[in-house]
Amino acid sequence: MxxxxxxxxxxxxxxxxxxxxxxxxxxxxxxxxxxxxxxxxxxxxxxxxxxxxxxxxxxxxxxxxxxxxxxxxxxxxxxxxxxxxxxxxxxxxxxxxxxxxxxxxxxxxxxxxxxxxxxxxxxxQPLRMITIAVVWTAVAVLAARAAHVRRRLAEEEAAGRVAEERLRIARELHDVLSHSLATISLQAGVGLHLVGDRPEQAREALQAIRQISTDALAQARTALTVVRGTGEGQPQAAPNLADLDALVTSVRATGLEVDLAADLDGGAIPEVISATAYRIVQEALTNVMRHTGPGARVRADVKTGHGRLEIKVTDDGMGAGVAVGATGHGLRGLAERVAAVGGELDAGPETGGGFTLHARLPLGAKR
Incomplete structure (x- = not known):
């Protein structure tokens, strides 16, 4: 029942x-x-x-x-x-x-x-009968009004849930496609540069492009499956802090120098915080690849302490491109992710050049 x-x-x-x-x-x-x-x-x-x-x-x-x-x-x-x-x-x-x-x-x-x-x-008894009729009408009107308000609120709540889910899917697709395309672009540049003199290294770049595109398509397919509600296949688990090493390795292959320092003191980190932290590092590295290019040096620090997880990603802005403090879809999406778990996000250019992204996530967030 x-x-x-x-x-x-x-x-x-x-x-x-x-x-x-x-x-x-x-x-x-x-x-x-x-x-x-x-x-x-x-x-x-x-x-x-x-x-x-x-x-x-x-x-x-x-x-x-x-x-x-x-x-x-x-x-x-x-x-x-x-x-x-x-x-x-x-x-x-x-x-x-x-x-x-x-x-x-x-x-x-x-x-x-x-x-x-x-x-x-x-x-x-006319007075008694009229009284019953008036009260009956008043109850009907008030009940109808209350039911209308409840239905409207329920519709607004449902529409809000739909909009929130669409926004979440849009963020997922942006994170997946933006990072993958930026990586593919740099790997393709490496391959073109090496194809004449060092064909074996060019082959490795092409293999990396194939793997990255395959992974990106799988993640995009999972996101679209959720949108369509088809329920086909098993949804992939969201990447988290355990996948940072693989992420950094793939970025290093594009020519960026990435230093990763993780100090997580062995404590349990809620899944939503771990996934959010991964996306923060991923978006920071994506921005470096897009706006700075090969030759830049990046340092990513991930540590826990005082009941929160801190992520700080800084680049020196010394790559082939021009460092840009972008405030487009990526950083807006990160700000929404961080706000959803009750965290704080700061991002901006450094005085001497380069760009820093600093996030603080509470470890007390729901799993």
Whole structure:
């Protein structure tokens, strides 16, 4: 049994018990009313227990609750609590049926039935009947308004989740493609430079390009599988700090000098922090390859301490290209990743040349 259904059943049982007990007691203060017989108890039970159907079939729940309430009142059984069951049925109808053109006729018919049943046989009581009709209408309007607000909030929340997931996929694709294409570009340059004099090294560059492109396609395919929801194959695990050595090795093959210093003191690092740290180092190295080029020297420091993981990547800006403090999709994506785990990110050019990216990630983030 689902949690929502269990709550409905519990609420219906409690409502039925309250209506039954109070109706039996109310007989003392309503001597003119008909004693609550077995038929009256059955009507009370059906009226209250009808609410168990409010999720599966709100129209049926309304019909049973209001129909038995009208019959109970028409038979002049003692007790006002039957109105609670009827109004609960009305709220179930208005909340469960989204289109007003569907629920308004049923609600109106139920309101008329309740008002009429409240009047005779002692004689028509216009004030009492009008009061029931006004209260019935007010409850219907308020319930409809509340249901509309809940649906709108639910739609906004769903749209927000979709947008967040699209943004996450966009970041993944950017990280994969940007780094892979930058690496391929530099490796291709190395291969072209060496193809005449050192064909074996040019072959190695081509093999590296093939491996990088294969890995990039696999990761992109995984991301697109998530977007399409096909569920084909097993999704690849996100790269993390354990993959930094392989990342640095692939970057060194492009001609960049990369020094990696990792001091993780052996403590457990949450998966989301480890994956974020990897992407930070990857994006920093990608920017160096794109904006500085071969010949640059990069130092990446990754260490833990004081309840956080610090990543600092600095280049000397001395490569064949021109160092640029880019603030494009890559750094924006990193800022979003870091903010999502409650961290801080600083990035900017150094006074003497080069560029530094410094991130601080809390180790208390959820895994």
């Amino acid at each position: 689902r949690a929502g259904t269990a709550v409905d059943v519990a609420a219906a049982v409690i409502l039925t018990a309250v209506m039954t007990l109070v109706s039996l007691v109310a007989r003392v203060t309503q001597p003119e009313a008909r004693p609550v017989t077995a038929l009256g108890l059955a009507l009370l039970a059906v009226c209250g227990l009808a609410l168990t159907l409010r999720r599966a079939n709100p129209l049926l729940a309304f019909t049973l609750a209001v129909g038995t309430a009208v019959a109970y009142l028409a038979l002049r059984f003692a007790g006002w609590p039957i109105y609670l069951g009827a109004f609960a049925g009305l709220v179930a109808l208005v909340s469960g049926v989204t289109e007003a053109r569907l629920w308004v006729p049923f609600a109106a018919a139920g309101g008329v039935g309740m008002a009429v049943a409240t009047g005779p046989p002692e004689g028509w």
